[in-house]
Amino acid sequence: MKTETSAVDINRNIGDFSYDVTHAYDAGTGLSEKTIHYISDVKQDPDWVREFRLKALKTFLEKPMPTHWASKDLEAIDFDKIRYYLSGGTQAKRTWEEVPEDVKRTFERLGIPEQERKFLAGVEAQFDSEAVYSNIKKAVGEQGVIFVGSAEGLKEHPEIFRKWFGKVIPTGDNKFSALNSAVFSGGSFIYVPPGVKVKHPLQAYFRINAENFGQFERTLIIVDEGAELTYMEGCTAPKFNTATLHSAVVELVAMKDAKIQYITVQNWSANVFNLVTKRGLAHENAEVKWIDCNIGSRLTMKYPGVIMKGRKARGEVLSIALANDGQHQDTGAKMVHAADETTSNIISKSISIGTGRATYRGLVHVPKHLKNCKNNTECDALLINSTSRTDTYPAITVRGTGNAVQHEASVSQVSAEQIFYMQQRGLSKAQAMSLSVNGFVNDLVRQFPMEYSVELKRLIELEMEGSVG
Amino acid sequence: MDENWRGNLPQIAARKTGKSRYSFVPLFMNELNIQNLRVEIADREIVRGLSLTVPCGEVHAIMGPNGSGKSTLAKVLAGHPDYHVTGGAVTMDGENVLELEPDERARHGLFLAFQYPSEVPGVTIANFLRAAVQARMPEGEELEATDYYAKLYEKMELLGMDRSFTSRSVNEGFSGGEKKRTEILQLAMLEPKYAVLDETDSGLDIDALKTVAHGVNSLRGPNLGILLITHYQRLLNYIVPDHVHVMVAGRIVRSGRKELALELEERGYDWTREEAGEMAVR
Numbered sequence: 001m002k003t004e005t006s007a008v009d010i011n012r013n014i015g016d017f018s019y020d021v022t023h024a025y026d027a028g029t030g031l032s033e034k035t036i037h038y039i040s041d042v043k044q045d046p047d048w049v050r051e052f053r054l055k056a057l058k059t060f061l062e063k064p065m066p067t068h069w070a071s072k073d074l075e076a077i078d079f080d081k082i083r084y085y086l087s088g089g090t091q092a093k094r095t096w097e098e099v100p101e102d103v104k105r106t107f108e109r110l111g112i113p114e115q116e117r118k119f120l121a122g123v124e125a126q127f128d129s130e131a132v133y134s135n136i137k138k139a140v141g142e143q144g145v146i147f148v149g150s151a152e153g154l155k156e157h158p159e160i161f162r163k164w165f166g167k168v169i170p171t172g173d174n175k176f177s178a179l180n181s182a183v184f185s186g187g188s189f190i191y192v193p194p195g196v197k198v199k200h201p202l203q204a205y206f207r208i209n210a211e212n213f214g215q216f217e218r219t220l221i222i223v224d225e226g227a228e229l230t231y232m233e234g235c236t237a238p239k240f241n242t243a244t245l246h247s248a249v250v251e252l253v254a255m256k257d258a259k260i261q262y263i264t265v266q267n268w269s270a271n272v273f274n275l276v277t278k279r280g281l282a283h284e285n286a287e288v289k290w291i292d293c294n295i296g297s298r299l300t301m302k303y304p305g306v307i308m309k310g311r312k313a314r315g316e317v318l319s320i321a322l323a324n325d326g327q328h329q330d331t332g333a334k335m336v337h338a339a340d341e342t343t344s345n346i347i348s349k350s351i352s353i354g355t356g357r358a359t360y361r362g363l364v365h366v367p368k369h370l371k372n373c374k375n376n377t378e379c380d381a382l383l384i385n386s387t388s389r390t391d392t393y394p395a396i397t398v399r400g401t402g403n404a405v406q407h408e409a410s411v412s413q414v415s416a417e418q419i420f421y422m423q424q425r426g427l428s429k430a431q432a433m434s435l436s437v438n439g440f441v442n443d444l445v446r447q448f449p450m451e452y453s454v455e456l457k458r459l460i461e462l463e464m465e466g467s468v469g
Numbered sequence: 470m471d472e473n474w475r476g477n478l479p480q481i482a483a484r485k486t487g488k489s490r491y492s493f494v495p496l497f498m499n500e501l502n503i504q505n506l507r508v509e510i511a512d513r514e515i516v517r518g519l520s521l522t523v524p525c526g527e528v529h530a531i532m533g534p535n536g537s538g539k540s541t542l543a544k545v546l547a548g549h550p551d552y553h554v555t556g557g558a559v560t561m562d563g564e565n566v567l568e569l570e571p572d573e574r575a576r577h578g579l580f581l582a583f584q585y586p587s588e589v590p591g592v593t594i595a596n597f598l599r600a601a602v603q604a605r606m607p608e609g610e611e612l613e614a615t616d617y618y619a620k621l622y623e624k625m626e627l628l629g630m631d632r633s634f635t636s637r638s639v640n641e642g643f644s645g646g647e648k649k650r651t652e653i654l655q656l657a658m659l660e661p662k663y664a665v666l667d668e669t670d671s672g673l674d675i676d677a678l679k680t681v682a683h684g685v686n687s688l689r690g691p692n693l694g695i696l697l698i699t700h701y702q703r704l705l706n707y708i709v710p711d712h713v714h715v716m717v718a719g720r721i722v723r724s725g726r727k728e729l730a731l732e733l734e735e736r737g738y739d740w741t742r743e744e745a746g747e748m749a750v751r
């Protein structure tokens with residue numbers, strides 16, 4: 001079967017390509033108030049945004065690194081050597097034809113126009129820190145859906161933007177959310193009006209393309225009462241020698257009876273620090289579902305969360321992490337129950353290859369005064385080699401009567417006998433490995449949109465190819 | 470001591486081809502040939518100078534007491550990495566099998582129905598077999614899904630398997646009999662040149678035994694050589710072998726026609742052991 005129609009045509013070899021792109025704006029390396037002013041000037045930020053950034057910078061500088069519980073590897077990040085803002089200086093584009101030629105070449109290598117034709121209702125692709133290509137299919141626009149870059153969102157739709165911006169994830173949530181709040185650029189702003197069910201998934205495509213350049217996109221999605229949206233985000237980064245920092249903040253707001261599904265498949269190159277804060281707020285009877293697939297990067301720290309604020313709200317995190325040689329995937333979920341009859345579900349699967357390490361951290365919080373809340377947590381780890389590592393840190397506090405929690409964890413290994421059996425049927429060792437790994441994640445992947453499961457399968461194959469000698 | 474023993478390894482001979490040109494082509498027997506094979510595991514010699522030839526188109530049965538090395542032989546033929554071949558040769562249609570990777574051997578036409586098949590969690594039979602069939606196709610060629618499923622369903626019917634099995638994970642939670650049937654389904658789908666069936670009959674009830682035997686018999690023909698490892702004469706009533714060999718302590722100690730199996734059933738293995746012992750003394 002050919003997978004030409006996949007949503008995110010990610011190939012490691014392709015992802016490692018980079019073309020020269022001329023940056024009209026470059027904030028230089030290092031971070032100070034001057035950097036913030038530079039960014040705000042270039043972006044022509046409203047005053048309230050400039051102030052928001054400056055306050056966030058203070059918070060960032062004051063906050064310690066979370067190294068008391070997190071990987072010591074974080075200390076390897078040299079904040080003075082990072083470029084916090086680069087821009088091609090181009091405006092967001094509506095059609096492919098308007099995209100500059102050099103930018104287009106990179107996108108073509110990544111297969112973007114292809115996908116757009118096949119699956120997508122609208123594309124918001126981020127190139128470096130500015131959205132240079134954005135396209136909303138007519139139908140979506142006609143329904144009153146707003147789908148723009150965050151910079152445009154805060155200027156053109158301040159009445160909605162300001163109301164929710166920084167409310168789900170406050171600046172001081174953690175050091176990296178503060179950093180993002182100070183220097184954010186790019187990302188999407190989406191608003192879906194009441195009752196509108198967006199049929200096709202909306203998609204953004206992120207890519208880092210400059211050495212030592214941190215990407216700090218900021219996404220805010222508000223789905224109004226009874227409306228529904230699926231959003232897809234895919235990432236690749238070209239390979240560079242020096243570490244690259246990616247620190248995004250994604251806030252979702254699902255109003256009463258609304259549904260949001262946010263899907264990420266990322267395939268960072270092995271030198272990227274990927275420190276992302278993602279959280280959704282679910283009002284009464286609303287549903288927020290994170291599908292999160294983490295492949296690649298040097299260190300990923302990401303724990304998508306849902307705050308179930310209204311009665312009968314539902315939160316779900318389905319995640320897959322693949323830690324290859326030398327990589328650390330520190331992922332998990334946070335479920336905060338804040339109303340009666342709220343339910344949450346976490347299914348996490350991790351694969352560790354070679355010296356790869358997968359860590360699961362799960363926070364489930366149900367306070368004493370709540371009734372009839374439920375959580376189900378399942379985390380399964382698969383170890384490929386004897387040098388592979390996995391750890392699980394569940395932090396479950398469930399109090400009160402009538403609240404139920406269920407937690408299952410397993411660690412398994414691909415056995416030599418199993419590989420031999422598969423080889424005896426004619427599959428190479430790498431094929432056998434990738435089929436086994438795909439088998440391990442299969443029941444979870446089945447719940448993903450078709451095009452994503454196909455893509456994920458291919459990504460896993462690519463990873464396994466490289467890992468078997 | 471082995472009536473199937475053939476002295477010579479592949480020969481090269483000049484043969485006239487279509488046009489008036491001569492080219493060298495190997496002149497080998499179409500056979501799976503095992504010569505004086507020695508195998509060790511954990512410093513213990515398990516196969517101790519075993520020779521055996523299975524010509525394409527024939528069915529050979531191996532019988533022998535527990536622990537005599539039958540499964541070891543089967544796995545060594547398939548290239549299991551735990552076993553060390555310390556001597557001898559194995560060729561398949563003249564090709565040196567021992568220098569091939571397990572998956573290459575499989576793609577070159579060797580199939581092993583395991584005594585204890587592994588589970589492959591999360592991978593459905595349909596997907597697994599599809600990958601295996603695809604792996605045998607020339608590069609760049611895609612397996613046609615409709616053809617594949619047509620064949621799969623046909624073979625399942627032959628083996629009395631319900632179609633719902635295709636969506637179950639390979640061997641996961643299968644009963645002993647279901648596992649064995651699935652092995653034969655794979656055999657039928659992959660169409661090898663030589664198949665080693667390691668105790669495919671054990672764990673099968675009498676009806677299942679008949680169905681599986683029927684399945685194997687329907688695959689019998691000039692293009693398939695079968696090495697059948699079994700403990701029971703019963704199976705040989707349904708899959709009638711051309712030859713029967715007795716394996717004791719890592720060697721073939723006796724070979725004969727299908728009647729030998731009956732004799733074994735009556736007299737057990739002791740007498741073959743004695744004869745083998747005598748031979749060793751001589």
Ligand SMILES: Nc1ncnc2c1ncn2[C@@H]1O[C@H](COP(=O)(O)OP(=O)(O)OP(=O)(O)O)[C@@H](O)[C@H]1O
Nearest residue numbers: 510511515533534535536537538539540541542551
């Ligand atoms: N992986 C292994 N490690 C150690 N010893 C082994 C291993 N595999 C086989 N052996 C030993 O080799 C000998 C032969 O085993 P094998 O499984 O080949 O016998 P078999 O003839 O197939 O027996 P059965 O009829 O019971 O299936 C046994 O003594 C067994 O314990």
Ligand SMILES: [Mg+2]
Nearest residue numbers: 539540541584
């Ligand atoms: Mg055995």
